[in-house]
Structure formats: C-alpha cells, structure tokens
Amino acid sequence: MRGSLTSAASRQTYPESENARRSQTPIAPAGLQPSGSVRRAVVLRLGAISLRIDRRSIVVGFLLLAAVIGLAVLGLYLGRPQEGAVGAVKAIWGDGSEQLVRSVQQRRLPRFLTACAVGGSLAAAGSLFQSLTRNPLGSPDVIGFTAGAAAAAAIHIAFFTSTVWTTGLFAVLGGMAAALGVYLLARRSSRTGGLRLVLMGIGTAALLTAVTDAVIVRADFSDAQALQQWTAGSLTGRGWSHVVLTFGTALALLPALIPLARRLSVLELGEEAAASLGVRVERLRLTTLIVAVILVGTAVAAAGPIAFIALAAPQIARGLARSTQVGIFLPSLCGAFLLSGADLLSQELEIGLQTPVGLVTSVLGGLYLLWLLARRL
Template identity: 50%
Template sequence: MITAGWVSLRIAPRTFWVALALLLLLSTVSAIALMHGTMSLSASEVIAAVWGDGERGVVRTVQGRRLPRLITAILVGGALGISGAMIQTVSRNPLGSPDIIGFTSGAATGAVIWISVFGVSVLPTALAAVAGGVLTASVVYLVARRDGVSGGIRLVLVGIGVGAITTAVTTVFVVRADHDRAANAQQWLAGTLIARGWTHATSMLVAVAILIVPVWIVSRRLSFLEMGDDLAAGVGVAVERTRFLAVALAVLLLSVSVATTGPIAFVSLAAPQIARRLTRSAGVQVGTAFLVGACLLLLADLLSQAVDIGLRTPVGTVTALLGGLYLIWLLARRA
C-alpha cells in the first residue's frame, strides 16, 4: 500500500517489482536514445547538454532534437498502451485493439482529409485527427449496442467493418489530392517521430496529464467488468456508463497520439497483453501498460534508426512489421 496524503494506492508486490524493472529498462533505453544518432555522444556530453552546458552544436542536438523526440515517444507509447488496455478490457478480447477495431484508422482519416484539402498545419491537423477518432468511435459504439448494451465481440466486429470504411475513405482522399498534399499525407500516415519538437512533446504532456486521473478512476471500476456485467452491477458498478467512459477516454488518448505522430500500429495491441503477462494480474494495468508501451515505441524508434540512418525509416513501419508478426502469433496461439 502506497499512501500520499488522502490518496492511497494498493499495489501487488509482483506488480511493483515489474514496474520498477520497466522503469529501469525505460531509463536505459532513453539514455541510449539520447546518445545515439548521426552524432554519437558520450553520457557526460548528454548530461551536460541537458543542462545547457557544452558545445553549442551538442546542446542544440540534445535539447532541440533528441530530448523532445524522446519525451514524445515515451508519452505517445504510454498513451497507446493505456488506450489498448482499456479497449481490450471493455471488449474482453485481446484483439480488441484500437488498431484493429477502426479507432486508429478513424483518427488517421480525419487528419488525412484535412491535409488533403487544406495542407499540413499542426493544430488543425491534430484537431481533425481527434474529431475523426471520436466520430469513428461513436459510430462503432452506437452500432455495437443492442438492447442498451454494447457487447464485447460486437464491438470488435463492428469496429473491423467501420475501420475498413475509414481506410477506404483515406485512400480516396490521398488519391484525389494534388501531388504535394498527397505526399504529405502519405508521409504522415507512415507514423513517425522524425522532426518532433517541443510543441509535440508539450501537447502530449498536457493531454496525458489531463486524462490520466479520470483514466485511473475509471480503470478501477472497469476491473469489475471482467467478472461479467451481472456481477459488476451487483457490486454497484454502473456497467454501461463505465464502459462508455472507458471507450471515450481511450479514444481521446489514442486520438491525441495519432495527432502527434500519425498512426502507429502494434503498441496498443501488444503492450496491455505484455503488461498483464508480466504482472500476472487481472484488470486494467494502467501503470505497467504505460511503461510497456513507452518501452516498445522507444525500442522501435531506436531500431528504425539503426536500420539505416540515411533512410530515415518511420517508426510506424517498424511497429507495423512487429505488429503483424505478433498478431499472427496471437491468432495461432488461440487457434
């Protein structure tokens, strides 16, 4: 039990040690990310540059490029991990990932429509992505409802169908856009951390800070839904309201992430399952899902840079490859 003032948090010993190990891994990978790149730096140079000391070029590289990219990767990966954990709990299905049930493609469609029609602009594109994600999730949720209840398997099946529609809409707008805007849309659709600065990092930090408290509150109620709707209602949980709030918060986390980096696959699918297997705990593992998601995206970003620095491989390409392999393994295991 961890107590701070009026807040108390009960953490299982295994979950605590897993979280500590993940923090150590995240710190190690973060240090490597700050030292790795076109300009290799030592640990002492990075530490000095973070505090504004050292050569001007090194300070500019660390503070202006690598540090905001690192923070953005951690926050986006963590947000995707939490979003996936909540959607999978609501759907009671490990395939109930925002990537698979259309929420990610809906957010991407909103952004691509804006880019194709008006061109690239950071804030309007972000708002369009959020609008696309919220609209798609609303359609999926309402269509999946039957007799006032949104069933888990129906949510997945309807989401797959709606996701196919939004993907088709995205393709139409990219094909019909002029050459420059189509190229910008294609680049954005790849999902990338390239050229992500302090504006992106700060926006993600604000969004996560605002949403994390309601996420934590809803996740505690959401854990009861794994026992079944009847048992959850029997202990006083407003089942459908809790499910709706969980989906809404997950979509908001997902949408701001997509708005920041473009659609990035795999993280929201795999992070919750890895977190659950590591902790061996039921319910929504908000903290560990965040840490696993952050580690996955940061490792994928390092891998994308290690492939060939000159190619500037988008991290979304790496996560899509890993996600495909993971999905094949998951389906084969459940067959």
C-alpha cells in the same frame, strides 16, 4: 444403533462436502495464479482514495522505468559516439558544443519524449479497450478508432492549413465519430457486447482506411508525400509542441484514468456481476470510449496511426506482472518502452533515408497477432 447410523452418515457426508468446497473454489488462469494464498500488495492512501498495488507490479514498473531511461541515454548518444553518453546527457542542460546542444535540445530529446508519450497513451487506451471488450484484440487500432482519427487528420492536413493543435483536434473528432459509429452499430437490445464491438470495429477500420487512401490520392504531390510518411507512423522532426500536446493530454486525463481502470477491472467479472456491485455498465462504456479516444486522437496527431503498441503493451504488462489487474501505469510504461525502442531501431535500419517507426511496429505487430491467434484458436 442410532449412534452408529449417525457416524456412518457423517462419514458419507464429509467427503461430499469437501468435494463441493473444492469445486466452488475459483482457480486463476494458468500463469496468472498468485504465489501463496494471498498476493503481497502495498496499499497507498491519499485522503479518501486508496490504491492497492501488487509488489511484483512495483518491481516490474521500476525495471521498465529504468529501461526507458536507458533508452533515453542511448537515443541522445546515438550518432555522436565522440561526445560520449555523459556528454550527450549534459547537453540537455546546455553543457557542450553549440551543435551538440542544439541537436539534443531541439531534435533528439523532443523526439524521444514524444515517442514515450505516444507509446504510453496508445498503451493506456489499449488497456482500457481490452478491459472494456474483455478481448485481447480490443485495441483502438483493430476496432477502427485509430483509423477514424487518422482519416480526419489526413483530411485536415491535405485540404486545410494545419498545425499540431488543429490536427490533434481533428483527430480527436474523427476518433469520436468512429467510436460513436461503432458503438451504435454494435448496440443491440440496449446492450453492447464486447465481441460485437470488436467485429463492428474491424469493418469500420477497413472503410476508414480506404478513406485515408483516397485522401492521399486526391491531395497535391507535396501533401501526398507528407501524408504517406505520416500515415506510415513517423516521429521524424517532432518538436516540443508535440511533447506538450501528448504529455499535456495524458496528464489532464490522469484523474479520470485511474478510477476508470479500477471500475473496468470489476467489469471483467461480467456485466451482470459488475451491475450487481453497483457499476453502471453503459455509462462506464461511454466514459471509457471518450477518454480513450482522446488519448488515441492526440497520439495519432503527433505521430500518425502507429500499430501494435495499443494491442500488445497491455498483454505484455500483464504477462510480466503475472496478473490480470495491472492498472494503467504498467501498460503505459511498457508502451513507452516499446515505441521508443522501435524508434531507435528504425533510426538504425538502412532502408531509405528515414524509416518510419510505424514500419517497425507493423512488422512486430503482425508477428504478435499471428502468435496470439495461433495460441487462442
């Protein structure tokens, strides 16, 4: 009798235990679930540092790199079909006619490299901000940091003798001031929520954009024309000094970007969970703001306030990798591809003599933002 009761109790308990185990199993978001029980990954070790990379992300990264190289060849070849693609590439090393070599080395190549560096920097900053706020709208062009950098750079260009280096310094300082203002406005009860940071940033961006417009109105005619083109986002006339500024800044910040991306992936689990795992949340926020604003400031100084790249590149990279953990390199490659491709498109458009690349990215960004809002609301 006792044995039958025990058997009956066990028959009633096991289904409940199975259901409980199923209810406690975490489910990945749709479209981002790993294939199989465990996603295949490659672990790279360099001394005490180890880096886990998903194999699909590696494949996507190589494909994006190949696409960027293809755009580079197309950009060098554009406008001179008689020289051929091979001749345009050889001109990089000085092989070809004097006119072709000068065009490639002094105009096309630095313009393309600046586009890659600016796109990669904006995408990296956007990835950091979106992880920090846990919001796909948390990009520097939406939450006011790009507007702060643009306002300070516009003031410097309009009223002072400017170079790419001094403009970069003013842009970084302006972005820092905007970031500090947004951070203090969003801070409440010793914490800074991601949604609150985004909302305060949107209001700050509107105010700082008005400041930039006022500077253009008050500037001299020649300065106003240059500022109008610059604030639209332009890569026209970019030289090697812009390449050194943007690539140099990105490489200098690389040792900080990799560990930041790893810690921010933990923060995406939630502030309490991250704190329980030893992450100092507020220190991580401040460090992320500083590093990302420097990237944004140098990008704005080189090409003006370009929209869409920081907003969309991280999300596109996540979609291609089918993972929420894409690190910093994949969004950067995606951003470099998007901006260099948009620049080539802007050179082919017959809208005036020089179509700003920011016009192309703004159109694409508006469509992307409408799609994102329609999907989530």
